Amino acid sequence: MLGRTASSLFWMSRYQERAQNTARLLEVAYRSAMVPNSGQSERDEWRFALATAGVDYAYTEKVGDITARGVINYMIFDKDNPSSVRVCLETARNNARAVRTGITSELWEALNTTWIEFADVNPQSITQERLPDFLAWVSQRSHLFRGALLNTMLRDDGYYFSQLGNFVERADNTARVLNAQYWVLLPDNDVIGDGSMERSQWTGILRTLSGLRSYRFAYPDAKLKAFNIAEFLILRKEMPRSLAHCYDWIDDTAEDLQQFYNERKPSIDLAAALSKELHEAEMRDIYQSGLHDFLLDFIRKNNAFAHQLSLDYNFA
Amino acid sequence: MTEERSFFNEMLDDAGNPRSSYAKLAQWLEDKPPNFLKRKSREAETIFRRLGITFAVYGAEEATERLIPFDPIPRVISPGEWRRLSAGIDQRVRALNAFLHDIYHRQEIIRAGRIPADLILQNEAFLPEMVGHDPARKVYAHIIGTDLVRVSENEFYVLEDNTRTPSGVSYMMENRETMMRLFPELFQTHRVAPVDRYPELLRQTLESVSPNQAKSDQTVVLLTPGIYNSAYFEHAFLADSMGIELVEGRDLFVDNGKVFMRTTRDPKQVDVIYRRIDDAFLDPLTFNAGSMLGVPGLFDAYRAGNVTICNAPGTGIADDKAIYAYVPDIIEFYTGQKPILNNVPTWNCSNEDDLAYVLDNLEDIVVKEVHGSGGYGMLIGPTASKRQIADFRKVLMANPTNYIAQPTLALSACPTHVASGVAPRHVDLRPFVLIGDQVRITPGGLTRVALKRGSLVVNSSQGGGTKDTWVLED
Numbered sequence: 001m002l003g004r005t006a007s008s009l010f011w012m013s014r015y016q017e018r019a020q021n022t023a024r025l026l027e028v029a030y031r032s033a034m035v036p037n038s039g040q041s042e043r044d045e046w047r048f049a050l051a052t053a054g055v056d057y058a059y060t061e062k063v064g065d066i067t068a069r070g071v072i073n074y075m076i077f078d079k080d081n082p083s084s085v086r087v088c089l090e091t092a093r094n095n096a097r098a099v100r101t102g103i104t105s106e107l108w109e110a111l112n113t114t115w116i117e118f119a120d121v122n123p124q125s126i127t128q129e130r131l132p133d134f135l136a137w138v139s140q141r142s143h144l145f146r147g148a149l150l151n152t153m154l155r156d157d158g159y160y161f162s163q164l165g166n167f168v169e170r171a172d173n174t175a176r177v178l179n180a181q182y183w184v185l186l187p188d189n190d191v192i193g194d195g196s197m198e199r200s201q202w203t204g205i206l207r208t209l210s211g212l213r214s215y216r217f218a219y220p221d222a223k224l225k226a227f228n229i230a231e232f233l234i235l236r237k238e239m240p241r242s243l244a245h246c247y248d249w250i251d252d253t254a255e256d257l258q259q260f261y262n263e264r265k266p267s268i269d270l271a272a273a274l275s276k277e278l279h280e281a282e283m284r285d286i287y288q289s290g291l292h293d294f295l296l297d298f299i300r301k302n303n304a305f306a307h308q309l310s311l312d313y314n315f316a
Numbered sequence: 317m318t319e320e321r322s323f324f325n326e327m328l329d330d331a332g333n334p335r336s337s338y339a340k341l342a343q344w345l346e347d348k349p350p351n352f353l354k355r356k357s358r359e360a361e362t363i364f365r366r367l368g369i370t371f372a373v374y375g376a377e378e379a380t381e382r383l384i385p386f387d388p389i390p391r392v393i394s395p396g397e398w399r400r401l402s403a404g405i406d407q408r409v410r411a412l413n414a415f416l417h418d419i420y421h422r423q424e425i426i427r428a429g430r431i432p433a434d435l436i437l438q439n440e441a442f443l444p445e446m447v448g449h450d451p452a453r454k455v456y457a458h459i460i461g462t463d464l465v466r467v468s469e470n471e472f473y474v475l476e477d478n479t480r481t482p483s484g485v486s487y488m489m490e491n492r493e494t495m496m497r498l499f500p501e502l503f504q505t506h507r508v509a510p511v512d513r514y515p516e517l518l519r520q521t522l523e524s525v526s527p528n529q530a531k532s533d534q535t536v537v538l539l540t541p542g543i544y545n546s547a548y549f550e551h552a553f554l555a556d557s558m559g560i561e562l563v564e565g566r567d568l569f570v571d572n573g574k575v576f577m578r579t580t581r582d583p584k585q586v587d588v589i590y591r592r593i594d595d596a597f598l599d600p601l602t603f604n605a606g607s608m609l610g611v612p613g614l615f616d617a618y619r620a621g622n623v624t625i626c627n628a629p630g631t632g633i634a635d636d637k638a639i640y641a642y643v644p645d646i647i648e649f650y651t652g653q654k655p656i657l658n659n660v661p662t663w664n665c666s667n668e669d670d671l672a673y674v675l676d677n678l679e680d681i682v683v684k685e686v687h688g689s690g691g692y693g694m695l696i697g698p699t700a701s702k703r704q705i706a707d708f709r710k711v712l713m714a715n716p717t718n719y720i721a722q723p724t725l726a727l728s729a730c731p732t733h734v735a736s737g738v739a740p741r742h743v744d745l746r747p748f749v750l751i752g753d754q755v756r757i758t759p760g761g762l763t764r765v766a767l768k769r770g771s772l773v774v775n776s777s778q779g780g781g782t783k784d785t786w787v788l789e790d
Contacts, residue, residue, distance in 0.1 A: 002567050003578045097543045100552035101562050109366050116365060157580060261581060313580040316566050 003314030005099050006161045010315070012095035012103075013149070013165035016111070019088035020142035021173040023135040025049045026075050028208045030131055032200060033068065046071040052180040052208075053083040068128060076134075077123045085138055089118050092145075104152040107145070114141040160257040161313070164250060168306045171246035172299060177208050178233060179295040185230045186291060202229055209233055209241045230291065231283040243298060244278040250305070251275035265312035270305045274298075324468050324728040325740055326391065337394040337788055340505050345389070345731065345738060353733045356388050356498050363497070369490055369549055384487065385781035390495060390502075391730045391743060391763045398509075398787045401464070401472060401747070402757045404656035407647060409460050409749050412479060412634045414650035416456035420446045420630065430645050435638055440687070443595065443630035445602060449619055452525040453752065456628040459518070459590075460749045461485070461761075464657070466728040473658045473725060475744065477635040477643070480627060481592050484762040484782075485748045486550035489514060489557075491762075491784040507789040509759035514748065515557035518590075521752035525624050526587040535584060537563045537577060539591040541609045551592050565593075570613030575623045588624045589614075595629045637686040637720050638664060660725065666717035674721040675712070678705050683712060683721045696772060698724050727772055730783065732765055742766045744774050745785065759787035 029049040043066050050056040050071060062080060063070045078084045093115040096103055126134050146166070153159045178185065184201040202224050206212040215232055216222040218239065237244045254271040258264050286294045309315075327338040334342035364383050393401075418424050419436055426433045436442055461482030463475040492511050496503060523534045540551040542564050555562035567577050568586065576583035591598065597607040602615035617623050633639060641662040647655045663670035665683075674681065683695040695708040712719055729740035747761030763783040764774035774780040 001580045002561055002563060003580055004564065004567050005561075006580045094543055097548070097552070101556040105367070113366060263581075314578050316564075316578065 001102070001157050002316075004316035005102050006157065006313050007310065007315035008095040008099040009102060009158050009161040010165035010168075010309075012092050012099070012111075013162040014169040015088045015092035015095065016142055016145050017166050017169040018083060018173070019085050019092065020139055021169075022053060022075055022083050022085050022088060023138035023142075024208055024210065025052055025177075026072065027132065027135045028204050029071070030068075030128070030135075031207070032204055035200065043067075048180065048204075049075065052177055054176065055081055055083055072126065072128070072131060073123060076126065086118065089115050099158075102158050104148070106152045107148045110141070110144045110148040114145070155256075157257065157260050160253050160260065163253045164257075164306075164309060167246040167249045167253075168302060170241055171243055171250070171302050174209055174233060174241050174243055174246070175295050175299045175302070177205060178230070179292065179299070181205060182292045182295060185226045187226045187287065198226065199224065202226070205229065205233070211239055211241065214239060227283060227287075230286075234286070235278065235281060235283060247271070247275040247278050265308075267305060267308040267312045270301070270308055274301050274305065323726040323740075323742065324466060326466070326728050326730045326743075327740075337392045337397075341390070341392060341502070342731075344502065344505075350737075353388055353738070357386070357733060360386050360388060360494050360498060363494055364490070367490075369486070384776045385767060385779075386491065386494065387732050387741075387765055387767075387781050387783045388495070388498060389731050389733055389738065390784045390786045391745075392506075393760070393785065393787045395788055395790045398759060400470075400656065402759075404472070404474075405462050405747060405749055405757055406755050407651060407653065407656050408462065408474065408477070408643070409457065409751055409755060411647040411650045412460070412477060412643070413454070413456055413751060415646045416628075416631060416634055417454050418650070419633065420449065420456075425646070425649055428649070430649050431639075431642050435642075436633065439633055439636055439638065441630070441632035441636045443633075445615065445619075446628070446630040450621075451628050452527055452624050455525055455751050457631045457634060458521055458525060458626040458628075458751050460751065461746045462749060464745045464747070465725055465743075466745070467725050468728075471658065473660045474643070475660060476637075476640070478746070479631045479635040480594070482746070482748070483547040483550055483592075484746055485514060486553040487782050488748065488758070488760060488762045488785070490553075491782060492760075495784045506786065509787040509789050511758050511760050514758050515554060517750055517756050517758070518554065519558040519560070521750040521756065522588045522590055522624075522626055524753035525626065527621050527624055528587060531587065534587045535577075536588040536590065537561045537568075537586050539563055539565070539568070539589050539593060539611075541593045541597070545592070547592065554590075560590075565597075565607075565609045565611050568611045568614070570611060570617050573617050573620045573622055575611070575614060575617050586623060588626060590626050595632060598625070598629060637662075637684060638666075640720070660722045663721040665712065665719040665721060670721075671716050674719075675709065678709060680724060681721050682724050683708065683719050686718055686720060696724065699770070699772065724772070727766075727774075730763070730765065732767070732781075732783070734767070734769075739769070741769070742772050742774065743783070760785040 026049055029045045032045040046066050046068060047056065050059050053075070058081065059071070059074055063074055074081055074084065076085045079087065081087060093111050096108060096111045100108060149162060153162065181201055184198045203212060206215055206229065211232065215229065218232055218236060219228050232239055233242050235244050236242050237248055239245055251271045254268045258268045327334055327342060329335055361383060364386060369383065415425065419442070425431050426436060457479040459482060461478040461484060463478060464472050465475055466472050488511055519536060522536045526534045536558070537560055538551055538555040540548060540562055542548065545551070552562055561577065563577055569576055569578065575586045575589070577586055593609050596604040597609040599610045599612060599614040600607045601612045615629065618625050640659070641664060644655045644659050647653065663674050665671045665674055674683065678695070679697045681697050685693045695704065697705065700708070727742040727744065730743050731738050732741035734741070743763050743765045745761055745763050748758050750756040763785045764776070764780050765783055766772055766774045767779060767781050
């Protein structure tokens with residue numbers, strides 16, 4: 001397989017995953033902005049969405065004031081925003097197009113149809129009322145992509161690179177969502193101890209990571225607590241967007257890749273080390289040494305793994 | 317104005333009765349309810365769009381990927397017609413390859429005074445770097461798309477030979493696939509020669525010209541400029557159906573005179589490159605230094621005989637519009653036979669007498685740029701306005717050596733689905749030829765159709781469409 005093919009499959013999956021993450025981020029901002037609230041102004045909800053995606057400065061430069069209309073447009077349609085749904089879907093498709101020979105027709109049709117339908121949407125038509133339906137559509141198309149990938153791709157190196165891209169992006173997203181509001185996840189911040197102040201932020205974080213319902217099943221008393229939420233999203237392997245889950249998957253896939261090529265590359269060791277670290281970690285220790293530092297350190301290591309992978313397999 | 321000109325109708329004879337090869341199709345068309353073709357056309361469009369069968373239009377920023385309109389009514393060619401056509405094409409492609417070998421070696425045709433030396437040696441398409449090089453099996457142009465038009469029952473003309481990197485073969489194949497999905501019943505009543513072996517034959521052809529025939533496992537790649545190229549869909553389609561890697565320049569490198577591709581494992585040596593990029597971009601060290609598409613050192617590896625490039629660099633001289641007029645001589649010179657297929661009479665505007673004639677007759681003739689392609693920069697006198705003709709006259713007089721002219725041919729017409737129902741529209745034909753250990757011509761080819769009433773321009777970049785082309789078997 002060409003190094004460029006491996007790279008395209010990796011990035012195809014990363015961008016498709018990112019499209020879905022951006023959609024969910026917007027959905028939560030939209031929802032929170034509707035709830036009369038919680039100490040934050042409506043603008044803060046939209047600002048939070050921009051900050052989590054890491055595009056708040058770029059937004060201010062290009063668009064200016066934070067308004068619902070401005071953020072929706074920037075996060076969905078803007079060609080200069082590397083996390084906009086448009087850029088993600090187009091980049092995913094361009095990568096797929098570059099490796100048409102390496103993906104199944106089912107997968108290509110899923111991606112291509114998404115892009116064709118998206119390109120037909122008039123940005124003016126996505127009003128606040130239509131936003132939830134539209135974002136749900138983006139999520140569904142991402143699920144279709146992933147379903148087509150899991151159901152039809154041959155389990156060879158191409159499949160492994162696509163999985164690695166998917167979970168590197170997901171892990172990065174989860175860590176950024178947590179880090180963007182890490183202070184509401186600090187247990188000692190909850191002075192009165194009933195979580196009334198943080199409640200809306202907590203549900204926002206869980207919703208952004210599709211974990212509100214599953215949290216209640218994972219913790220039998222079903223009560224929202226900072227400690228449990230952080231543990232759920234960082235260390236609980238059964239949570240499909242937790243850091244531990246992502247690295248479980250990355251580690252297994254890296255092992256498969258090593259067997260496929262019959263050669264152990266440095267990136268495989270990095271994946272194994274990070275996975276082991278998450279396995280052995282305790283939430284108490286993470287708090288002890290600092291949640292914010294832990295998350296920043298994780299984002300760095302996750303990037304370092306992706307970088308090493310590209311060196312080991314000659315990504316062009 | 318133009319639709320009144322007389323032309324050959326491929327389906328109906330002068331009395332309005334279907335010709336024998338079209339009899340069943342004509343009956344079938346008659347039996348169908350009014351909206352049937354419209355529905356089928358829409359179905360076809362959905363299939364094409366979903367599969368991503370698109371081409372890029374340069375200069376149109378918003379819709380950079382478009383569908384070529386597909387006409388659901390097939391064009392039918394009888395077994396006898398095809399035998400004659402393919403014999404003519406076979407003769408022509410052999411002669412053109414002999415010509416290429418000659419001008420890059422002893423240049424006998426120049427010594428014999430059959431072609432002026434300047435026309436070759438001063439031609440931009442002639443590559444001095446190729447002189448003395450011996451490509452495998454002495455084949456230069458491995459893949460050729462011969463553009464033909466028909467003007468009467470038995471008269472076909474060759475418009476262009478396309479010996480560089482002809483495209484369109486993926487449409488030939490996808491059109492057939494689509495037709496078989498849309499109208500299975502027609503394939504039961506017609507014995508249509510299949511076209512689906514093309515990728516297999518292409519791969520066989522490419523392997524047959526590998527520099528190292530002893531090797532059991534040839535590495536063949538398709539070199540594309542990338543996803544923004546107008547024919548990218550075709551590049552991916554062909555690589556996929558041949559089971560070879562689709563590479564860009566940056567995927568290849570030259571080491572010690574050999575070409576390798578960068579894989580996720582060790583570099584892999586490449587034996588044959590089916591390139592779909594122009595000569596000028598192949599190798600920045602030898603040709604266009606600014607090329608980002610090519611592979612530094614590729615040409616040296618080629619000259620060293622370590623890799624075969626298909627088509628060979630420098631084949632463009634064989635389909636140069638100034639050389640075109642000499643192709644009948646070329647055929648006679650190398651094969652000793654009369655040409656089976658006609659050439660269109662051509663005036664060379666660099667010649668003063670010819671230019672005078674052309675300027676006097678602009679309303680009746682077609683003027684083309686010598687190096688142009690795709691229907692850009694040309695004048696079709698009979699359909700142009702007075703204003704267009706006047707403007708073109710100035711352009712032509714400013715730089716006459718850049719132009720050739722030909723009489724306007726009355727292109728044949730085939731039944732085509734249009735808004736008002738079924739009507740004749742003008743067509744051309746591009747059969748695809750493979751030249752390696754054998755000459756292989758796929759029965760059929762790409763029929764392009766001018767969808768506008770009376771129009772003679774079939775180029776997809778100018779609003780033309782395509783049709784499936786059926787060669788019937790005996």
